Amino acid sequence: MVTTTLREMLITADAIRFGDFTLASGKKSTVYIDIKKAITSPAILKKIASEVLSRNQQFDAVAGVAVGGVPLAVSVSLAADKPYVIIRKEQKGHGLASLIIGEVSGKRILLVEDVTTSGGSAVFGIEQLRSAGGLVKDVIAVVDRNEGAEKTLRDLNVTLTPLVRMQDLITG
Template structure:
């Protein structure tokens, strides 16, 4: 098992029970990367791994789960980050993205992918803002269709851990 998978287990990021996922699907287990990354050792390990494996100008994350991953990866790579708002705001500058992305090669980071909806939303927002965005790195791929859904939109999905490796 890889080091990230070991840390997911150590920080109890897998819970068993009856859950409804963001996609609306029902599941007997829940992957809680958001809580696990509140531990600096885990967050740093993820960030170092992403910074080591992938090239990018800017790393981006969709609020809320992708934000700590994007910030930590930016620090590890010494490159800028961007935040994609989960909802449009109706005040101020009304920008859906915080950070400079136009004309940049963006790597979108996600905590968990299931159907790929959040990743597709993030990539769409980035592309609409003039970014070159066609890659998503997820900490855990639940292996429930995200890769195929993203591939259909010319987006590559890379995972640090597949759920089949830790269940």
Template sequence: MVNEIAEILIKYNAIKFGEFTLASGAKSTYYIDIKTASTNPMLLREIGKAIADKYGSEFEVVAGVAVGAVPIAVAVSLAANKPYCIIRKEEKDHGLAGKIVGDIKDKKVLLVEDVVTSGGSVVYGIEALKNGGAIIGKVVTVVDREQGGAEKLKGMGVELNSLVRASEIMNRK
């Protein structure tokens, strides 16, 4: 499975080379652009299926932080035939206010992410889910850049799993 996902990410040009500033503020000579690559239905379907097949028995609801992880959460939801929720970047103060769209209270939730570097976005998601009453012990990312995210989550009592590690993609390129 890992090999298939790595090959698909390479095939759909999800790896860009140059000078980039990541969301964490770190500088990098490569960028993993799953947001754009996941606009391809074949790639998105494969990612959703891979996560649902491997982790589907471990959750009741799948969650994604807006914007990048939402398509992945939807793909996993469809593949696993389970509900999903959206974690907003900012709490809404009108309409049905709140950070979470979807029912998570007292449910076992799997948080998905496109790429984890330092884990900042994932930490935000975990905290929002816990504050909303969810039970969360695992995060699945498409790509782990292997730059401290797993260690940060471990310190929170949450396990980070990935479909592929950046080193595996870079070794295939």
């Protein structure tokens, strides 16, 4: 039986685009990694959940920042049979107006990210989770662009574990 790697699945799903792009971090890049498109595939989502769990099972709940992190958190939640948490990017003007959906207080939370560049989205998620009482020591990213996120998170006493690094996607 031939096992397809996550790297191969992302390439086949056309998750790597070339052109001129502005990333969420504000940086310019000639490479865009479109994980959101790739994770619309159930096979890729299942593979990501499997890869995440092969690297870390020491958590009480898994969290993702909206939008890209939410399907990742749900897939890991289902695979691990553990709760998931959604982190909104901004407060709603109605209802409970909380940025956190789910229980985090006193729990070990694994934060999952689609792509990390500078680490800004992950830092936002970590800050929100910690302010709600969550214990965050680990972030797993589907792809790390190797542009500073690892150091940024290390400065917060958080370990970044990428499933794939960008250079592996573009060089093979």
